[in-house]
Structures are given as C-alpha cells and as structure tokens.
Amino acid sequence: MKFSLTILGSSSAVPTASRNTTAHVLNVHERFFLIDCGEATQIQFRKFRIRFGRVHQIFISHLHSDHILGLFGYLATQTLIGRKKEIEIFGPPDLEKFVRNHFALFPESLILPVVFHSLDQSGICKIFEDKAVEVFSFPVKHRVPTWGFLFREKFNGRNNLNREPRTYAFCTDTIFDPSLAAYFKGCDLLYHEATYGNKELSRAISTAHSTAKQAAEMAQLAGAKQLLIGHFSARYKDTTGLLDEAREIFANTIEAIDGLTIDIPEQG
Numbered sequence: 001m002k003f004s005l006t007i008l009g010s011s012s013a014v015p016t017a018s019r020n021t022t023a024h025v026l027n028v029h030e031r032f033f034l035i036d037c038g039e040a041t042q043i044q045f046r047k048f049r050i051r052f053g054r055v056h057q058i059f060i061s062h063l064h065s066d067h068i069l070g071l072f073g074y075l076a077t078q079t080l081i082g083r084k085k086e087i088e089i090f091g092p093p094d095l096e097k098f099v100r101n102h103f104a105l106f107p108e109s110l111i112l113p114v115v116f117h118s119l120d121q122s123g124i125c126k127i128f129e130d131k132a133v134e135v136f137s138f139p140v141k142h143r144v145p146t147w148g149f150l151f152r153e154k155f156n157g158r159n160n161l162n163r164e165p166r167t168y169a170f171c172t173d174t175i176f177d178p179s180l181a182a183y184f185k186g187c188d189l190l191y192h193e194a195t196y197g198n199k200e201l202s203r204a205i206s207t208a209h210s211t212a213k214q215a216a217e218m219a220q221l222a223g224a225k226q227l228l229i230g231h232f233s234a235r236y237k238d239t240t241g242l243l244d245e246a247r248e249i250f251a252n253t254i255e256a257i258d259g260l261t262i263d264i265p266e267q268g
C-alpha cells in the first residue's frame with residue numbers, strides 16, 4: 001500500500017527556474033492530498049504526471065502568496081475541464097473569503113462545489129479522516145497564523161499487517177520552536193522548512209523562518225526517522241551547503257527537489 005510524497009515546489013517566497021513555490025502531494029493508498037498550492041502548481045501536476053482530478057482535499061498552511069497563488073488557477077482549471085466532484089479545502093479562517101472574492105469577479109470559473117474548513121489555533125486537532133488516513137493540524141509560529149499538518153495512515157481490515165501506521169509531518173513556515181516537536185514525535189518523514197543557512201540566523205529570526213541546522217535539531221527533538229528540508233531562499237543557487245549543515249546534526253536528511261517522490265515503505 002502506497003505512502004509516498006511528491007514535491008511540486010521547493011522554493012520559498014520567489015520561484016526560480018528550477019524550483020516552484022511550495023506544494024506537496026501525498027499519496028496514501030492511492031488517495032491524493034495536496035498540501036499548499038504555490039503559483040503554477042497545476043503545471044507541476046502536468047509535468048510530474050499526477051492527475052489533479054484525483055485530489056479531493058487540499059490543505060493550506062497560511063495566507064502568504066507562495067503557498068496559495070496556485071489555488072486560483074488550479075480551481076479554475078478544474079471547472080474548465082468539467083469537474084463536478086466536490087473539493088474540500090482546509091485552511092486559515094480568511095481563506096474562504098480570499099478565494100470567493102477572487103471568483104466573484106469571474107463567477108463562471110468556479111462552478112465546482114468547494115467546501116471550506118477553518119483551522120483552529122488551539123493545538124493539535126483532527127481535521128479530516130477517511131478509510132486511509134487521519135489528518136491533524138497544529139499551529140506553528142510565523143508572521144501570520146500558520147499551521148502544520150500531520151498525516152497518519154489508518155488501518156482497516158485489509159491492511160492491518162501488524163505494523164506501525166506511517167506518518168508524514170509538514171512543518172512550514174515557522175521560526176524554530178522546540179515545543180512543536182511534540183506534535184510529530186517519532187514521525188516517519190518530517191518536512192521542515194530550511195529557508196536559510198545558519199549564517200543567516202538573524203534573518204531567519206526576523207522573518208520568522210528556520211535555518212537548515214534548526215530543521216535538523218527539530219528532527220532530532222522529534223525523533224523523526226527521516227528529515228526533508230525545503231522552502232529554500234532563492235539566494236541559494238546551490239543548496240549543498242544547507243544539506244550538509246542539516247546532515248551534521250541529523251544524518252538522514254534529504255533535500256526537496258521539484259518532482260522528487262519519496263516512498264515510505266511498509267515496515268514491521
């Protein structure tokens with residue numbers, strides 16, 4: 001049974017020729033979940049051959065443009081290609097207003113049913129559940145209200161093979177905060193933003209972002225099995241230094257690259 005993550009965008013605020021802004025697709029038992037939707041996410045779906053009609057739930061971490069600009073094009077295209085199936089969007093309370101105001105100007109371009117669910121800042125909350133997965137949101141610390149997400153595989157009669165459920169934690173954009181580790185203790189794969197290298201620590205702090213070293217410290221604190229760093233500042237043409245910095249602390253670190261798929265195998 002699949003539990004795999006595909007990176008559609010790995011850059012922070014500004015896209016580059018090789019890195020789009022944030023979007024991830026998680027495949028849990030052939031159910032597809034989109035996490036954040038940076039500009040041109042729909043083109044990344046085409047490029048990496050994922051059928052976007054298979055996504056029924058979208059999770060948005062916060063209302064900064066590098067995480068939401070793709071939503072408008074994505075939803076408009078779904079309408080154009082005749083999608084009738086409902087899409088659920090989980091995000092900050094103001095997201096619905098944001099999206100509906102946009103489409104109020106082009107009413108014919110959002111005919112498909114969209115249901116919005118507002119995230120809660122009070123702690124970890126279960127926000128979605130189906131046969132394959134449970135999804136939790138948790139607040140992180142950025143300049144605007146921002147959430148991370150934890151996806152935990154669910155067992156049913158057919159796939160309960162006496163093993164641990166696989167988990168994926170998505171943690172961006174946030175200042176380094178050790179208390180967040182409690183939300184994703186022991187996760188199989190932790191995605192943590194690493195916008196800067198440690199030389200830019202003061203910039204990371206002033207913009208409420210993290211460094212690669214801090215992402216690694218978070219993986220260590222959480223006892224994660226694998227760390228995936230991303231959301232790189234466009235200033236890093238070569239991200240090897242960021243990867244090295246993280247690996248000094250947490251050896252099992254990989255870097256997000258657009259188009260990369262990470263399979264989390266069944267174990268135990």
Ligand SMILES: [Zn+2]
Nearest residue numbers: 012013066173
């Ligand atoms: Zn961002």
